[in-house]
Amino acid sequence: MxxxxxxxxxxxxxxxxxxxxxxxxxxxxxxxxxxxxxxxRDGRLRSVAPAAGAGTGPGAPQDAHRALLARLGARSGAVTLVQFSSAVCAPCRAARRVLEQVEAVVPGVVLVEVDAEQHLDAVRELDVWRTPTVLVVDPAGRVVLRASGVPVRDELVAAVAPLLAGADR
Amino acid sequence: MLLDPRGPRFAAAVTTVVLAAALITGSLALVLTQAVVFAVTAASPRLGPYALAYRALVAPRLDPPAEREPAAPVRFAQLVGLAFMLLAAVGHLAGLPALALTATAAALAAAFLNAAFDFCLGCEAYLALRRLTGRPVPARVPTGPA
Known part of the structure; x- marks a missing residue:
């Protein structure tokens, strides 16, 4: 005991x-x-609602973003997929592949890959916190959808196609 | 340099076991061992002890990798791990068990997330850290005379 x-x-x-x-x-x-x-949650597309009461008019955040996105390479009249990447990011390559597949399937899509570290001002402005982050920019230069993580190809294709249909009309 | 992505994942699994053992035994030797492993792997990912073990013992039993991944994220993650191990060692040596436990537990969480979910905590936090630390110059400079 x-x-x-x-x-x-x-x-x-x-x-x-x-x-x-x-x-x-x-x-x-x-x-x-x-x-x-x-x-x-990873890689799921989220729709970006325009800020309440600030979606229109000069000086609205969307307008500021428009100039910034154009500087990064977003083309007006096309749907641009802007991917923020960094060197210390293994999934960025996979995300890039998904975007290239979307580009191959949907004509009229423009890809832009941005090195996040070289564009910290844009990273803050566009509220990017991790890589990869993908922004879907419509033909009018507005961010309409975003995904952080590797997006799903079919989800992205389904989301992008209607935006292009709108641009043709 | 490109790596078989299963190698770093195997290494993360071994690291998880070593760090869990370090927490349970409170062994400074295990912490220091893992610190050395992190340092060697950060310097040369293919020559890291766990990478050598992977190539000698595991890779021969697997198919060749379907794809390879860049080494930069792996090296960065090892450096983050090394930083936590050094903190833990300082905690041990300075008689601050809470610091040793916290640092080792944080490294354990990161290694486990890497092994089980292929999620690189250090890489994910990297941009957030750069965002917070790398302020644009105008934000630091007071506005001039109006």
């Missing part, structure tokens, strides 16, 4: 081990939740 007491006495070594085990379990559990959440 005395031996049991000694064995189960929580000494410094056991404390350390218990803390470590709890920490490992907690970290792996939280990371798993985060990983699942991220995987569900």
């Amino acid at each position: 005395g031996a049991d007491l000694v064995l189960w006495h929580p000494g410094p070594v056991r404390d350390q081990t218990l803390t470590g085990v709890l920490l490992v379990v907690g970290v792996l559990g939280l990371a798993t939740c985060f990983g699942w959440w991220r995987r569900r």
